[in-house]
Amino acid sequence: MKRRTLILAATAAMAFAPRARAQGGGTMAQIKDSGKLRIGVASAEPWFYKDPMSEQWTGVGVAMGKRMADELGVEMVPVETSWANAVAGLQANQFDIMFVLDPTEERRKALSFPKNPLFYYAMGALVKEDSKAKTWDEFNTPETRIGVTLGTSLDRNVTEMMPKAQINRFSSNDEAIAAFAAGRVDAVVQFHPALVVQYSRLKIGKVLLPEPVKPVATSAGMRQEDNPEFLNWVNKTFADFYAAGVPDQLFDAYLTSKGIDPTGIPGLIKEDW
Known part of the structure; x- marks a missing residue:
């Protein structure tokens, strides 16, 4: 043994x-x-x-x-x-x-x-067709509902940049886009490559690169x-x-x-x- x-x-x-x-x-x-x-x-x-x-x-x-x-x-x-x-x-x-x-x-x-x-990308926003916003400051209002993906660097950035806005957090990019399509948020903030793909499928709204445009290293x-x-x-x-x-x-x-x-x-x- x-x-x-x-x-x-x-x-x-x-x-x-x-x-x-x-x-x-x-x-x-x-x-x-x-x-x-x-x-x-x-x-x-x-x-x-x-x-x-x-x-x-x-x-x-x-x-x-x-x-x-x-x-x-x-x-x-x-x-x-x-x-x-x-x-x-x-x-x-x-x-x-x-x-x-x-x-x-x-x-x-x-x-x-x-x-x-x-590589690098820039923060972008998917907004309604009639949106007149051109700068990030114009999104920082109590009436603006912004969708972001929970736990991302964009979540932190948007929270710091837009303390007056209503920040809605979603578990994925797709859920944030779905909320925009349903009219539950006024804008979705993601990096521009992601928005390009999302817009190509959604075919509603428009993609902006609000000023100031800054390259972000990932x-x-x-x-x-x-x-x-x-x-x-x-x-x-x-x-x-x-x-x-x-x-x-x-x-x-x-x-x-x-x-x-x-x-x-x-x-x-x-x-x-």
């Missing part, structure tokens, strides 16, 4: 050894050991979109994850989450990275972000850890991809897949705006 116990103990130790080595070596070691790069995905076009029939995920963030997984020679695996739970999901090791996660001050306390940006969140190998690799890869115009390539490809002509639509490389 003692000999059998020792054998079982040794077998169990061997079974858990790869995982232990991966965790001890950080996220990069874990990815190489498992052969998988797990990316967090949360419903928000054009970044992440789950087809209701096939349940397959597509979008700019998914395509970026695939490109990065290919660079590492591993499989890309989407892991469904929400924007509000993204930080907790990363900390709990449910996934390795989440794209299009803005590095807010609060998130920096809990996650690591690369120095180089993933990034990707990762777990905080002592070993910087994965963080350093992501930082360099972002720089290489941005210089090569990869974000625009992926954005244009997604728009085209949705039947939207990308010509004339501001992309994700701010130097080309």
